Amino acid sequence: MLSKSLIRLITSLQHKKFRRQHSLFCVEGIKSILEFVDSAYVVDTILATPSAAAKLNKIPENIKLVSVNEEELKKVSFLTNPQGALALVKIPSSNDISITDLRGKHSLVLDDVQDPGNLGTIVRTAEWFGFQQVIASLDTVDVYNPKVVQATMGSLARMQVIYTDIETLIQDQAIPSYGALLEGESIYETDFQLEGLIILGNEGNGIRPILLSHITQAVTIPAFGKAESLNVAVAATVFCSEIARRKQTL
Amino acid sequence: MLSKSLIRLITSLQHKKFRRQHSLFCVEGIKSILEFVDSAYVVDTILATPSAAAKLNKIPENIKLVSVNEEELKKVSFLTNPQGALALVKIPSSNDISITDLRGKHSLVLDDVQDPGNLGTIVRTAEWFGFQQVIASLDTVDVYNPKVVQATMGSLARMQVIYTDIETLIQDQAIPSYGALLEGESIYETDFQLEGLIILGNEGNGIRPILLSHITQAVTIPAFGKAESLNVAVAATVFCSEIARRKQTL
Structure with missing residues (x-):
């Protein structure tokens, strides 16, 4: 009752x-x-x-x-x-959630992702590909939103999502940062080295201009058709898969 | 008014x-x-x-x-x-929509995908990666569902989605078919040759058993974490990206 x-x-x-x-x-x-x-x-x-x-x-x-x-x-x-x-x-x-040492691995960093389904799918996908946490800007949709929780399909039980100021994060970390942008080096040719932040932007506006100057390398997913943009969870997937593929074949 | x-x-x-x-x-x-x-x-x-x-x-x-x-x-x-x-x-x-010659290229084939957002995202992603059409089983969600149209973000204006009996399709085509499955050869090691059908299954049940015997090669996206499954649009993305990457570096 x-x-x-x-x-x-x-x-x-x-x-x-x-x-x-x-x-x-x-x-x-x-x-x-x-x-x-x-x-x-x-x-x-x-x-x-x-x-x-x-x-x-x-x-x-x-x-x-x-x-x-x-x-x-x-x-x-x-x-x-x-x-x-x-x-x-x-x-x-x-206090129980903090950014672990980001050196020696790749981490997804979300800049103001707004759609609950996208955030949930990114968390689920990141776990699949062996990422241990997802870092999100303070204005990213709340991970405890019921639609986000649902879209993670249980992955949230094991994956940490940490909200922080991304500009400070990039500046404080001595590892490269790769921005997912419409113009940049092809993801298939980018050297992701052994560590780095993979920065993905908002659905409509992309990565905030304030962050662009801090990015080490602009990376693009080459377009073969006329679509003007990719869904951010789809873009995150391509980065996760490509980085996982490289690790597997190292 | x-x-x-x-x-x-x-x-x-x-x-x-x-x-x-x-x-x-x-x-x-x-x-x-x-x-x-x-x-x-x-x-x-x-x-x-x-x-x-x-x-x-x-x-x-x-x-x-x-x-x-x-x-x-x-x-x-x-x-x-x-x-x-x-x-x-x-x-x-x-009459205006028919399957074009599938030889010499890769095509996405959806087996009973039910979620409108997934179908829309797959159409948009397929266009990005240069696929010209998406083939769907007769029980796949209707592409003219408003949520599907929305999720394609305009890609539907250029991409054909063709509904057909998948079992007959696979049998009639003299090209290889690759099934996205939880067990199979790693996608990163699969030889996709120059043509083929990429078959992706329903969100909850995967590819129907009736189709499995017709599949040339079971292909899996290696899991690095504990997540039990991937969203079907995410799986489609990994296939699209990996096939596009190979074509680019041929």
């Missing part, structure tokens, strides 16, 4: 302001929830329909389980087709 | 049934609309706010222009933030 106050709490979590206030975000679907249960995240409460609860029987006792029916779940779910279970997960304290 | 019958017609076009019945689909945004005006498509009517109409002054006289205000546009737009203009474009007769 779902209390009115719990309904109010969960629906408020679609807004960043209330996610920060309560330090909670939502994860939907049994598979994703189990990945968060098995992660460093703290799962606070799980709402589950009887059939979903049967698949969640091995979760630790300290997690509150609330039994709901399909209709109740529909009231609080952010999905058009709710997936049987919704978890409230604690947002880690910013 | 927007008539009730026009409102009814446009809103009905979110459903495939009515798109087929009226042989019309919607394109939103000035930039995309101008790409359709400049294409082989027939643009029937454009609804535009006064500020959008000013940017559409060079369109041919045979296209009906309906002046609307922001509120009227909001009533019929499929977007949360309407972009000033919405065009009704004729769906080409299926």
